[in-house]
Amino acid sequence: MEENKRDRLLEAATTVFASKGYHQTTVRDITDYAGVAVGTFYLYFPSKAACFMALLDRLYSTVVQSVAEARRGREGPREKLAASIRAGLEAFVAQRDLARIALIQAAGADTSFDRRLAEIHSSMASLVKEDLDEALQAGLIPPQDTRITSRALVGATYEVVHSWLRGGDVGDLLAAADDVVAFSLRGVGLTEGL
Amino acid sequence: MEENKRDRLLEAATTVFASKGYHQTTVRDITDYAGVAVGTFYLYFPSKAACFMALLDRLYSTVVQSVAEARRGREGPREKLAASIRAGLEAFVAQRDLARIALIQAAGADTSFDRRLAEIHSSMASLVKEDLDEALQAGLIPPQDTRITSRALVGATYEVVHSWLRGGDVGDLLAAADDVVAFSLRGVGLTEGL
Amino acid sequence: MEENKRDRLLEAATTVFASKGYHQTTVRDITDYAGVAVGTFYLYFPSKAACFMALLDRLYSTVVQSVAEARRGREGPREKLAASIRAGLEAFVAQRDLARIALIQAAGADTSFDRRLAEIHSSMASLVKEDLDEALQAGLIPPQDTRITSRALVGATYEVVHSWLRGGDVGDLLAAADDVVAFSLRGVGLTEGL
Amino acid sequence: MEENKRDRLLEAATTVFASKGYHQTTVRDITDYAGVAVGTFYLYFPSKAACFMALLDRLYSTVVQSVAEARRGREGPREKLAASIRAGLEAFVAQRDLARIALIQAAGADTSFDRRLAEIHSSMASLVKEDLDEALQAGLIPPQDTRITSRALVGATYEVVHSWLRGGDVGDLLAAADDVVAFSLRGVGLTEGL
DNA sequence: CATGAATGAGGCTTCATTCAT
DNA sequence: TATGAATGAAGCCTCATTCAT
Structure with a gap:
């Protein structure tokens, strides 16, 4: 106990x-x-801020770990991206409070939180970008600036989580996963088989 | 003077x-x-908070107005959506400081700001949703929960603006517009002619 | 009022x-x-410490001013020194509370106060030292390290004030002035005419 | 060990x-x-304060002991005073840290320390006063209020130690001893033979 | 309308001291 | 004896807001 x-x-x-x-x-x-x-x-x-930051990091590592694990064994950008998005959503669902903190409370609270948040966002986008670049080289997706579209993909996911956290239209986040995944994959141009 | x-x-x-x-x-x-x-x-x-709120509203009305104006004369969901996204991005570029406030500073600052922000996000998503529902009925896009995909579309745009505001990979937001629009339209399934 | x-x-x-x-x-x-x-x-x-420091400076400037004024019109080291000591004592008597603060409370309260106090002590000693050096050159006092004896002279005076502040043997500080002056002048070797 | x-x-x-x-x-x-x-x-x-107080006492007893020992075998106020001052200075030199505590840190730290310090100062002055009273009765020194001049003598010594502790003009405290002794003895009127 | 001195509630943090192990 | 985690009182300072001028 x-x-x-x-x-x-x-x-x-x-x-x-x-x-x-x-x-x-x-x-x-x-x-x-x-x-x-x-x-x-x-x-x-050492301080209230440090505690908050620790929370941010805790969520981040959870999400990253979930995503990494989900990707293991997946083949090809398509599978990997889909698995990543789903794993991310699941991680948020599993830790709704931490998600609220990271997605809602952290932003405007303090400049230092903001910076950390920006780092996290960037690293998420980077992961996605690697998949996209791979797909791009393999000719699986149309020409695009993957720096932009990777951000867009992450943003699409975030906003849905956001809406879910606020109790808006998104009732069941996991049920929404299919639509988010479909939207994202189509968005980057991975259309075949949808 | x-x-x-x-x-x-x-x-x-x-x-x-x-x-x-x-x-x-x-x-x-x-x-x-x-x-x-x-x-x-x-x-x-009446208070510091009210002043901040006024700023939020100011940005909101600017964006809404720009978007509304841009849509005038456009035909079909495809045109309307593309014009909307572009107009939104332009509005943010035109008022970078206000954008910083709404997208970065407002979130965790106060619960009341949050609620207002949620309303704004929702209304943005609603506008998009109307277009999507129209397209859906016209059979222009594949079956999807437009409550979700409209959010996703808005989120994709927001995140790119976010990244731009933070001075990340997105150097020139207007130059990125094409990619954002392409990503978004493909995302909802408006693929033809891209 | x-x-x-x-x-x-x-x-x-x-x-x-x-x-x-x-x-x-x-x-x-x-x-x-x-x-x-x-x-x-x-x-x-700006802070509690700054307020305290202001008090220290206030006492210091009062004392310095009193001493400077008392020396005006005095001729020779002997007269000047005697007048200085008397003026100093009078200044302390006039501001007993400030004297308590500077001589008793300040020292161990904070390192910064200490430094300031050290400066004040040094500048007092410097004034005395000038007189002594003058006397030394004029052959009025025996050979001595005036850096040391000037300190000693100041210390003699301080300690008497200290004792007075604590309500010890020194009942009336001004009545004690004669003895302090006599001790100090004899101490540096200005004996003639006592 | x-x-x-x-x-x-x-x-x-x-x-x-x-x-x-x-x-x-x-x-x-x-x-x-x-x-x-x-x-x-x-x-x-029992407390932080008690520990500090113990330090104060430790220094005090060391100094008193040194002085007492130095006086043993000395004859006459002159010899005794000179030996006392020298022994005091030596004791401070031997325990610079304790000296810092007693002369600098203790002062304004707490009212109780202050009182103890006052007692110590008083007892030092009392020792001196005995010598002076003896000298006075023997007609060795001119008429003077020995309550005052004993304080002055102690103060002269203290201030020199003070200055030495702060790393001011007094480079070598023992080297300064001659000047302090000379100043003090002259100050009380023990001039012959200097 | 404009000013800016005054207010005082409230928050973060420190640290001497205790006590169960 | 020795430990060190836990306590909680207490202090400095900030800042949104008011109001007399």
Whole structure:
């Protein structure tokens, strides 16, 4: 029951940050939720910002790991991309609170979060770009600036997650996966067999 | 010369918010930049948040207006969508600071901004969805959940703008427009003639 | 009555710092005493430390000014030194609280105060040293390292003030002046005529 | 090798307090330096303040002991005073860190330290005063309020040590001893034979 | 309309001290 | 004895907002 206390704090932080946002959350909120004293927080994190950042990284590594695993054994850009998108969506679904933090709360909260976020976005896009470049060389997709279309592909996915997080039209994110995948693959020009 | 003082404040706010973010910006920063006293700010805005919200609306109406105008005279979903995306990108380019505010700074700053942003995103997606539904009925595009794909289309565009704002791979946003449009139209299945 | 508010704060700070010491005094203590809100303090001082430093400077300039004035019209090292010491003592008597702050509270409170204090001590000693060097060249005093004896002279005076501040043996500081002056002048070797 | 652990802590405390001052030093700093756990500190000292106080006493007893020893076998106020001052200076030189603590750091750190310091100063002055009173009765020195001049003598010595500690003009404290002794003896009127 | 001095609630963080192991 | 994780009181400072002039 008494797992690692740092983890308990991280979980408390996840919950509270996800529901109230970074600036509306006080360190006190987090420690209250975790059932520890304020000082304890600073035993495990140098600052509120560092804790938030740790959350960002945690989601990121989860997603990256899921995606990497899903790609293993897949052949060809088509399969890899589809698997990647699906794995990404699944990772978000599995950690809705972390997703809220990364996709909604982080952006405008602090310049440093923003930078980190930008890095994450970029690395996601880079992964996609590799597949696209491969497809491009193999003549599987039409000529295109893959720096742009890889971004677009990532953005398409993000926005759907976004909408799902906000409880909009996207009821079941996993059910929406097919449409997202179809849209994305068609978008880059991988049309055959759809 | 002495234009509207409210506008002067809005412009100052745009500049400062865009560069420092909502929470890192003080009302004092804005009034200093505008060259007026702090009290004056509250003559034109009930609160800092309201001022920020006004900026959000300003960008929104600009974009909507540009898009609406661009669509005038266009025929068919294909033309309309392409024109819409291009007009949107142009509007962002024309108001880079406002774009920064809406796409980067607003998100995690405050729950109320978030809601407004969600509305804006939704209305953008709705516009697109209308075109898609029309195309769907006309049999121009394959079966798809247009609630999802409209979001995806908007997200693809947003992310490219995002990347441009951050000074990433997207050097010239207008030059990227072709790729974004192509990606989006292919994504929804409007492939013919590309 | 409503003099300068900064001065009111400085006076409040003087009183509170003098009685409780730097670290035992909170900014709240000062503003309460001054009858203003906490925020007001920061309208006039960038920090608690800066306020304390201002007090140090205030005492220093008062003393220096008194001494300089007292020396005007005095002839010869003997007269000048005697007048300087007396003027110094009088300045301390006139501002007992500031004296407490500078001589008792400042030293160990913060490294930066210490440095400032060291500067002040040094400049006092320098003034004395000039007189001594003059006397030395005129053959009025025996050979001696005036860097050392000037310090000693200043220290002799300081310690008596110190003792007076603590309410020790030195009942009336001005009454003690004769003894301090006699001790100091004899100490440097200006004996004739005592 | 494993000397007394309390002593190890005291030594660590001496080093750290001397360099950072009382308030800037944390108990953690001390235990880190001593290579023990925080809790251990409280096995040997009831509080941080008590530890500091112990240091003050340690210096005091060292100085008193040195002075007492130096006076043994000296005859007459003149010899005794000179030996006392020299012994005092030597004691400070031998324990520069403790000297820093007592002369610089202790002052404004806490009211209780202040009181203790005042006692120490007083007892030093008392020792001197006895010699002076003896000299006065023997007609060796001119009429003077020995409560004042004994303070002045102590202050002269202190200030020179102070300056030496701060690395000012006083390069070698022992080399300066002659001047300090000469100044002090002349100051009280013990002039013959200088 | 305009000013800007004044307000004071509230947040982050530190650190001396305790106590279960 | 020794440890060091945990505590929580307390302090400095910021800044949105008000209001008398």
